[in-house]
Amino acid sequence: MARITVTVDGVAYQEEVEPRLLLVHLLRDRIGKTGTPIGCDTGNCGACTIMLDGRSAKSCSVLAVQADGAEVLTVEGLAGPDGWHPMQRAFHEEHALQCGYCTPGMIMAAIDLLKDDPDPSEDAVRAGLEGNLCRCTGYSNIVRAVRGGARAMRDAGAVGDR
Amino acid sequence: MTEQIDAGMVARQVAESDELGEPVPGRREVGAARRRKEDARLVTGRTRWTDNIQLPGMLHVAFVRSPMAHARITRVDVSAARRLPGVVAAFSGRDLAAEQGGLPCAWPVTEDMVLPDHPPMAVEEVRYPGEAVACVVATDRYLASDALEAVEVDYEPLPAVLDMTRALAPDSPRVHPEGNRAFVWKFAAGDADAAFRDAPVVVERTFVQQRLIPTAMEPRAVVAQTDGDSFTLYSATQIPHVLRVMLAITTGIPEHKLRVIAPDVGGGFGSKLQVTAEEVLALLLTRRLGRPVKWTESRSEGNLTVHHGRDQLQRVSLAAGADGRLRGLKVDLLADMGAYLMLVTPGVPLLGAFMYNGIYKMDAYDFTCTGVFTTKMPTDAYRGAGRPEATFAIERLMDELAAELGLDPVEVRRRNWIAREEFPYATIAGLTYDSGDYAAATDRALELFGYDALRAEQAARRERGDPVQLGIGVSTFTEMCGLAPSRVLGSLSYGAGGWEHASVRMLPTGKVEVVTGSSPHGQGHETAWSQIVADALGVPFEDVAVAHGDTGVSHKGMDTYGSRSLVVGGMAVLRACDKVREKARQIAAHLLEAAADDLEFTEGSFRVRGTGAARTIQEVALATFAAHDLPDGVEPSLDSDATYDPDNFSYPHGTHLCAVEVDTETGATKIRSYVAVDDVGRVVNPTIVTGQVHGGLAQGIGQALFEEAVYDADGNLLTTTMADYLIPSAADLPEFVTDRTETPATTNPLGVKGVGEAGTIASTPAVVNAVVDALRPRGVTDVPMPCTPQRVWRAIQEAAG
Ligand code: FES
Ligand code: FES
Numbered sequence: 017m018a019r020i021t022v023t024v025d026g027v028a029y030q031e032e033v034e035p036r037l038l039l040v041h042l043l044r045d046r047i048g049k050t051g052t053p054i055g056c057d058t059g060n061c062g063a064c065t066i067m068l069d070g071r072s073a074k075s076c077s078v079l080a081v082q083a084d085g086a087e088v089l090t091v092e093g094l095a096g097p098d099g100w101h102p103m104q105r106a107f108h109e110e111h112a113l114q115c116g117y118c119t120p121g122m123i124m125a126a127i128d129l130l131k132d133d134p135d136p137s138e139d140a141v142r143a144g145l146e147g148n149l150c151r152c153t154g155y156s157n158i159v160r161a162v163r164g165g166a167r168a169m170r171d172a173g174a175v176g177d178r
Numbered sequence: 179m180t181e182q183i184d185a186g187m188v189a190r191q192v193a194e195s196d197e198l199g200e201p202v203p204g205r206r207e208v209g210a211a212r213r214r215k216e217d218a219r220l221v222t223g224r225t226r227w228t229d230n231i232q233l234p235g236m237l238h239v240a241f242v243r244s245p246m247a248h249a250r251i252t253r254v255d256v257s258a259a260r261r262l263p264g265v266v267a268a269f270s271g272r273d274l275a276a277e278q279g280g281l282p283c284a285w286p287v288t289e290d291m292v293l294p295d296h297p298p299m300a301v302e303e304v305r306y307p308g309e310a311v312a313c314v315v316a317t318d319r320y321l322a323s324d325a326l327e328a329v330e331v332d333y334e335p336l337p338a339v340l341d342m343t344r345a346l347a348p349d350s351p352r353v354h355p356e357g358n359r360a361f362v363w364k365f366a367a368g369d370a371d372a373a374f375r376d377a378p379v380v381v382e383r384t385f386v387q388q389r390l391i392p393t394a395m396e397p398r399a400v401v402a403q404t405d406g407d408s409f410t411l412y413s414a415t416q417i418p419h420v421l422r423v424m425l426a427i428t429t430g431i432p433e434h435k436l437r438v439i440a441p442d443v444g445g446g447f448g449s450k451l452q453v454t455a456e457e458v459l460a461l462l463l464t465r466r467l468g469r470p471v472k473w474t475e476s477r478s479e480g481n482l483t484v485h486h487g488r489d490q491l492q493r494v495s496l497a498a499g500a501d502g503r504l505r506g507l508k509v510d511l512l513a514d515m516g517a518y519l520m521l522v523t524p525g526v527p528l529l530g531a532f533m534y535n536g537i538y539k540m541d542a543y544d545f546t547c548t549g550v551f552t553t554k555m556p557t558d559a560y561r562g563a564g565r566p567e568a569t570f571a572i573e574r575l576m577d578e579l580a581a582e583l584g585l586d587p588v589e590v591r592r593r594n595w596i597a598r599e600e601f602p603y604a605t606i607a608g609l610t611y612d613s614g615d616y617a618a619a620t621d622r623a624l625e626l627f628g629y630d631a632l633r634a635e636q637a638a639r640r641e642r643g644d645p646v647q648l649g650i651g652v653s654t655f656t657e658m659c660g661l662a663p664s665r666v667l668g669s670l671s672y673g674a675g676g677w678e679h680a681s682v683r684m685l686p687t688g689k690v691e692v693v694t695g696s697s698p699h700g701q702g703h704e705t706a707w708s709q710i711v712a713d714a715l716g717v718p719f720e721d722v723a724v725a726h727g728d729t730g731v732s733h734k735g736m737d738t739y740g741s742r743s744l745v746v747g748g749m750a751v752l753r754a755c756d757k758v759r760e761k762a763r764q765i766a767a768h769l770l771e772a773a774a775d776d777l778e779f780t781e782g783s784f785r786v787r788g789t790g791a792a793r794t795i796q797e798v799a800l801a802t803f804a805a806h807d808l809p810d811g812v813e814p815s816l817d818s819d820a821t822y823d824p825d826n827f828s829y830p831h832g833t834h835l836c837a838v839e840v841d842t843e844t845g846a847t848k849i850r851s852y853v854a855v856d857d858v859g860r861v862v863n864p865t866i867v868t869g870q871v872h873g874g875l876a877q878g879i880g881q882a883l884f885e886e887a888v889y890d891a892d893g894n895l896l897t898t899t900m901a902d903y904l905i906p907s908a909a910d911l912p913e914f915v916t917d918r919t920e921t922p923a924t925t926n927p928l929g930v931k932g933v934g935e936a937g938t939i940a941s942t943p944a945v946v947n948a949v950v951d952a953l954r955p956r957g958v959t960d961v962p963m964p965c966t967p968q969r970v971w972r973a974i975q976e977a978a979g
Binding site: 037045055061107109117154155156 | 216218219220221222223225319320393442443444445478700701702865869872873874876905908909911914937
């Protein structure tokens, strides 16, 4: 067992964990952050994507102990006092989700993508989201949402800052 | 020509209504591009997936699964596993044999169909890789999976049965003692022999519908719980109502002591239209152990054991005149059942039986389907279920016929399709298509696609021998959906009806609760039903709440599959609203001291014609609640139920056009553009409809280009992970261009048709036709699916001789 401290969505947690415990299981099973789902066991689907110290990571491919001392942001911590994050709003507006299972990961990956490219082209969005699979939407609306969300974030001066 | 103008006009109107976004006051909700109510919890992570559920004392289940395709189980020893820390129980199939019953098949398609016993956990023999042979129940999911290794199982290998044609040979090893032929089902209309005799053109092909893995993003999960008397099962299922009945029959738990809940469900596409071994076993385990149990599958487990789709061998031939007019069609189908017949396994290929003729007129049709057992995961419904296979065959054949005759593929279709004025049309397969306008949809698609310009570019590339060739694929389709008229299902020996139920409750404050028997898993029923109710009762969209997916709340239903929710379930909601309004009219008349017949209902108020006197429906709801002043003999309730059984199927149609660039040096295919013009009748929510089309396209394109479940020569599944079984990513797909024409259905008051499966059904042949079209000058006449670079390259080499 290892003792770790990890901040999730602004709250610090101290947990005793087995070294093999996956971060996604720590989030889901131990601290109740079930907003981040699991879609595969090989790191291919991206459903479990979160921010780890400000960059996107697949939480099924990170051990909880590796997150010791880190800052984790999940989809549950995205909304601020003024309501939903622009990317959440854009997904809603553009009907970029159906069952919604891929959505938390997709939104986190999209926000991360904008850190490198605040105004991505359609192709850049498609390439940037290659590691996040959606079985419902066919991606057209997701691409539109990401570009719309990017526009909203640029207008709000909220992208590009690492 | 007039048709072209019509189509353009309709499409423009459609496009305009799409842009309107939020409805304006007084505007009807039905038809508005409302944003979905469901999204709030989904974009914020407040979703209730089955795997999220944690109950006090809950135990975790893990299964030992067969590593072999076919073997006799000679020994299972769980005792070492049982002693490990955290392990509460471990069972073999034999331990559960007396109580586990068998998994049901609801569709005995013929009287002599072979229906083998299907124990949820194998007892004597395993017949596909991944079949459960033992389970471990532990206090933690890691400990449960650790303990699997301590379970000892001895197998005596038996021969795998993999190839359908060989499986039917008399000397083939058998999957079941009764033999490998599950059933033979035939349909014939007209004189096929006469149609083929002396036909100027006969096109004969064999197509392989490869095996697919549905791959809903949410893996299956089950939680079962009991208080010692009654049971609650949470499951990631499309069919909580059907499941409850089936589980009651299978487990002996009385139906009224069993509640089934489908919480938020992360996609299904038919894969969660099933009664699974794990659902049955979870109930048995909670009954034995008295504690809540949970099982969540891993993706690799799911690829092995979620029912697969398609897997048919289609031998088809088409007879036509020299002018391209169709005379007859013969279809001889082998359908891989896998190792067992699950809920609707044998019925899936027969849903296609009625669709091989597509949108075309012909004199004769002959269909034979042989269901074949193999040592693979059973097949069952996957988006489209039988109809994509049929549509693929006829649409590929139409392109081949066009090539044979040197006609444009659109022209050959035009010469054969049912014209607008011929509806309602009784097809050679015995269905009556209610409405459609194939010319309008096609003309609109050609215009959006820029068909002539692309053909010109294709000719130029061919001319200059460009290594990257352009191919154009056409698919003009219809489908039967909206399952289904109960009588028709009965005549096909299906085990249940096809009605749907709804309840509408007016609350004292004028808000409305709707309970629907449809069970959504991503479609957006809460939004669409709210739109229907808002118009029917004249209440604000926001004032409607929709409950579903819990047999304790929604006691009656037939659930969601077969593009049936709107055309059957939505109609039930509408009918229930009609009843609410009629009850309210009686009470309003009493309050207004007027005759009920003198009241008109507009914008949520009952008005006495010719006077200003009016009562809103909310006022009537409150007066009904108070019940101080009701007409004599009138119950103080507006609440109403309706159970709707349709008279006919629903027949959406459309024209899809696909342009691909095929690199003849590498075999790589890239979709350059894709246009889908669908006609799904009137539309409740255009945003949701377009979303359904997009998602359907992605799955159909997935079959055409990427997806295939592969078993090796020993019968092991090779595609157990998402790295091996490739579903399309954003980078693999183009931006879709979609539009609609609207030919209202004549079979329901809203004029709506189903949409859930349309994109999947139409797109696979459009893409493959495009790939073949690109290579036709090189002598290629077919490329087997999925058209991977390797397969395309090989087809080019083989054609070159
Ligand atoms: S769960 Fe699939 S990548 Fe993490
Ligand atoms: S919305 Fe269902 S997987 Fe993306």
